[in-house]
Amino acid sequence: MNDTKAAPAAAARGRGGLVGAAAAEWTKLWGVRSTWVSLASTAALVVAYTVIVGVSARSSTAQSSGGEPPTDPLANLGTGVVFMGQFAVLALATMVIASEYATGSIRGTLQCVPVRHRMLLSKSVVLVPVLFVTGLVVAPLGLGSAVVALGDVADPVTAGASVRQALAVGGYLGAVGMISIGIGAAVRSVAGTITVGFLVLLVLPMTLQSVSVEFVQKAGDYLPGPAGMALMGVSESDTYGPGAAAALLVFWALAANAAGYWVLRNRDA
Amino acid sequence: MITLSGLTKRYGTVTAVDGLDLEITPGRVTGFLGPNGAGKSTTMRMILGLDRPTAGRALVNGKQYEELRHPLREVGALLDAKAVHPGRTARNHLLSMARSNGIARRRVDEVLEVVGLTSVASRRVGLFSLGMGQRLGIAGALLGDPGVLIFDEPVNGLDPDGVRWVRSIARSLAEEGRTVFLSSHLMSEMQQTADQVVVIGKGKLIADTPVLELIERSSLGTVRVRVPDPADRADLVRRIGTAGFGTELTADDALVVRGARPEQIGDLAHEAGVRLHELRLQEPSLEEAYMELTSDSVEYGTARSANVTGGWDA
Numbered sequence: 291m292n293d294t295k296a297a298p299a300a301a302a303r304g305r306g307g308l309v310g311a312a313a314a315e316w317t318k319l320w321g322v323r324s325t326w327v328s329l330a331s332t333a334a335l336v337v338a339y340t341v342i343v344g345v346s347a348r349s350s351t352a353q354s355s356g357g358e359p360p361t362d363p364l365a366n367l368g369t370g371v372v373f374m375g376q377f378a379v380l381a382l383a384t385m386v387i388a389s390e391y392a393t394g395s396i397r398g399t400l401q402c403v404p405v406r407h408r409m410l411l412s413k414s415v416v417l418v419p420v421l422f423v424t425g426l427v428v429a430p431l432g433l434g435s436a437v438v439a440l441g442d443v444a445d446p447v448t449a450g451a452s453v454r455q456a457l458a459v460g461g462y463l464g465a466v467g468m469i470s471i472g473i474g475a476a477v478r479s480v481a482g483t484i485t486v487g488f489l490v491l492l493v494l495p496m497t498l499q500s501v502s503v504e505f506v507q508k509a510g511d512y513l514p515g516p517a518g519m520a521l522m523g524v525s526e527s528d529t530y531g532p533g534a535a536a537a538l539l540v541f542w543a544l545a546a547n548a549a550g551y552w553v554l555r556n557r558d559a
Numbered sequence: 560m561i562t563l564s565g566l567t568k569r570y571g572t573v574t575a576v577d578g579l580d581l582e583i584t585p586g587r588v589t590g591f592l593g594p595n596g597a598g599k600s601t602t603m604r605m606i607l608g609l610d611r612p613t614a615g616r617a618l619v620n621g622k623q624y625e626e627l628r629h630p631l632r633e634v635g636a637l638l639d640a641k642a643v644h645p646g647r648t649a650r651n652h653l654l655s656m657a658r659s660n661g662i663a664r665r666r667v668d669e670v671l672e673v674v675g676l677t678s679v680a681s682r683r684v685g686l687f688s689l690g691m692g693q694r695l696g697i698a699g700a701l702l703g704d705p706g707v708l709i710f711d712e713p714v715n716g717l718d719p720d721g722v723r724w725v726r727s728i729a730r731s732l733a734e735e736g737r738t739v740f741l742s743s744h745l746m747s748e749m750q751q752t753a754d755q756v757v758v759i760g761k762g763k764l765i766a767d768t769p770v771l772e773l774i775e776r777s778s779l780g781t782v783r784v785r786v787p788d789p790a791d792r793a794d795l796v797r798r799i800g801t802a803g804f805g806t807e808l809t810a811d812d813a814l815v816v817r818g819a820r821p822e823q824i825g826d827l828a829h830e831a832g833v834r835l836h837e838l839r840l841q842e843p844s845l846e847e848a849y850m851e852l853t854s855d856s857v858e859y860g861t862a863r864s865a866n867v868t869g870g871w872d873a
Contacts, residue, residue, distance in 0.1 A: 305661040306629045312657035321651035322644060396644030397609055398699070401636055402659035404608045404625040557609040 295431075305530045309404040311412035319386065328382035329424050332463070336432040339370030344439025352422055362445045363436035364455045368522030370432055370461050371425075372515060373492070376466045379421060384471030386413055387550075388483040391474075397559050406554040410547060413471050418464040424459025432459075457521060458532065462518040465539035466491065469514055470500040472546025475552045491515045514542045560738055561606060561707060565615030568601050568762075575601045577762035578615065580593070583708065583740050588733045588771070590753030591742040594853055598637070598762040599742045603711050607636055615804040631660040635700030636709040640716075645685025649676055649695050652684060653702060657796060662703055671700040682810055689716030697728065710741035710831055714748060726752045746846035750774075762854045765784055771847060777848035782816045782824050783809075785837035795833045813837070 305313075323507050327471060343366050347359040390392055390396040403409040437444050473490070474483040491514055498510025510516065511529045519525040520535035530538075560582040568576040576598040583589045594600050604610040606617045608624030619627065619634050627633050643652050653667045671677045674694040679687070684695065692717055700708055710729070714722045720747075729752050733739045743749050749756065749770075756773055758766040766773060786792040789812075794815060797805050802825075805817045816824055823842045828835050 306659065310659045310661050313653040317651060317658055318644075318647070321648065322646040324646065335600055353701035389644070393644050394639055395644055397604075397607075398640060398642055398656070400609055401634075402631060402656050404627070404630055407623075467587065558604070 308408050308412060308415070309531065311408050312415045314385075314399075314402060315412045315416040319420065322385070323386055325382060327376050328385070329420075331378035331381075332424060333428045333431050335374035335378055336367065336370040336428050337435040339374045340366045340432050340436035341439045343369070344436050344441075344444075348439070348441055348443050350455055351374050359443070361443050363433055363440060363447050365524045366436040366440075366526035367429060367432040367455060367459065368519065371428070371462060371522065372519055372524070374465065375428065375432075376518070377488070377490060379424075379463050379466045380470050380484060380491065382421075383417060383467045384474055384480055384483045384487070384534075386417055388478060389476035389479045390532050391478045393478050398418060400559050407551055408553060409473070410551055414468045414547065416545075417467045417471065419434055419469040421463040422460040425463040426456050429456035429459040429462075458522045461536060462521055465514065465518070468543035469539075470549070470551040471544045472543065475550025477547070478553070491518075514539060517542070532538055560620055560739060561709075562618045562621070563602070563606075563615070563658055564618075566602065566605060566612055567614040568605060568610060569613045576759075576760050578614075579759070579762075579764055580755060581764065581767060583738055583757070584755075585738040586736050587754035588729050588735060588739045588741065588752055590749040590756040591740060591759075592746075592749065592756055592853075593759040593765075595653050598758045599759065600711055602740070602759070603636070603638065603709055603740075605689060607638070608644055609632070610645055629662075629703065631656060631659045631662065631703035631705065631731070633704060633705050634707045634709065635705040636711075637693075637696040637700045637713055638709075638711045640689075640696035643684045643692070643695070643800045645683065647684055648682055649687070649698075650680040652695065653698060654827070656702055658764055661704055666702060666704070668717065673700040673701060690718060690721050693717055693721070697725070705737070707738040708740065711738075712742055714743060715817065716747060717801050721773060722748060735830075746849055750845035752840075757853055758849065765852050774843055774848050777843040780838045781843070782819050782821050783813060783837060783839045783841055784824055784828070784835060785813045785814060786828075786833060787812055789837055791831075791833040794831055795828060798827050798831055799824065809858070815841070 304527060336470070340363070343360055344363075347361050350359045360369070379381065390399055399409060403412065430452070433447070433455070437447065470483065470487050471489070473486050477483050477486055495510045495513045495515045498506050501507060508529065511527055516525060516537045517538040521532050523532070563579045563581040566576055567574070567580040574737060579602060590598050605612050606619065610742065615732065624630060624634065630652050650667060653670065654664065656662075657664060657667050661791065665850075668677070674697055676691065676694055676698060679691065684692065687695065693713065697710070697713065700710065713725050713729075717725060726748065729739050729741060733754070741752070753770050754769050756766065756768065757764070784795070786795055792812065792814065796808075799806050799816055799819070802823070804819045806816045807817070809815055821838050825838055828838070
């Protein structure tokens, strides 16, 4: 073993801070198999949804039954992300933070990065770009499967709209990841994070929208899930446009992380 | 150097750590002793900035843990060796730690070598035995080559070889001038490893003293006497009892006298004309000295109820 004084000086050229914290998170993220499983599941769920919806839309058009069948591939992609794909992302974000509480490894993480806001931020700094890129990959896959499943009943799709939708999917998945990280830091348990995430992203907005009080319905429109639908152009109510939807998602991501940070600051690890 | 001043932690009405003032100095191994629930782990967690003190401060090299720019390069800690994601490999675990503090990658392989885990570095931590996990924890503590090391129960789950290995690591780290602070329940181990011991009970400081001094100060030294003749033995036991000392018959022809000096027993034997085959002072162990110190502050013990096990309350 080296001399006490000399050795740290030799190692001192490396970086720490947020860059180091993010590098550590990156290393941790790709060091477990479940990351790949989650990302692959996101794609698989979206593809599965578009296939089911597409095939059923084709047959319902053939029988010309009531209601307007979902024949827009871009819309099917968007609803696939909201109804199915995003929950694999929720699971991944849960593993990134809440499972550290389950294994106790959060204490190791905080020993490496004791500054609470830096630790929390480093998780999103890594996860959000990864999820955005995942969205860019999932979108063409889901779009392709939607078009194939719909066959000749598919609405025409323009290149510009496809690119726009891919960015929206990436942005929404990134937002879901960051919101889930905030929830995980606040709730500190795997089951709790998934439950709260599921409620906020899907169940609560649907419940509120079914309440026949207009004020409550409107409030439901501003939750992250409906904001994501507005961003991807699959919203049932046209309360606001994609720009406002993006701003809302940023707001929810920051709010969830503020809540997580508050818990991190005020509770023992 | 670790400095605690007025360090206090309360959970509701329970005071886990109660106004600890303490300086843990470099160049020696400081053992941290106390009954279960005495507040040892809470104290260590506060030093590492994991738990927030209700009052007082815990400083490492004059700073709070959170203020350290590269904490792993100043403090290496092993708290709970099992607290690693089971799906991660040993190398990935250490590499992520190294990156967080700007520690060179080659240092990961160095510490794996030091703790003897090189051959299993690519194995998932979930498959590790308790002892291997403990070694990985120690590797993590050594990673940043820190001047301060904190080990909570480092020999838990280690085989005798591993225990000796931890002892030699702790000793050599202290000899290199580092601050080594370790808790253990194994008194014999602590007696061999530590230079200084800090004893706490119910969150309060009971003793902060060199190990040898603590043992010498103990009143629990015993004198072993062997008397070959049974009648003589009974006679001597009676006389020792009259003189106010407690006796305990051990094997065959020996008796152990508590709290007496050999010369006092020798004189008693001489007066009675009792023939002795052995008269020997038995130094108290750290364990006995510790038991004596903490007998009043056992949180979850049976010490006060009765001499169920004998000897516990002495």
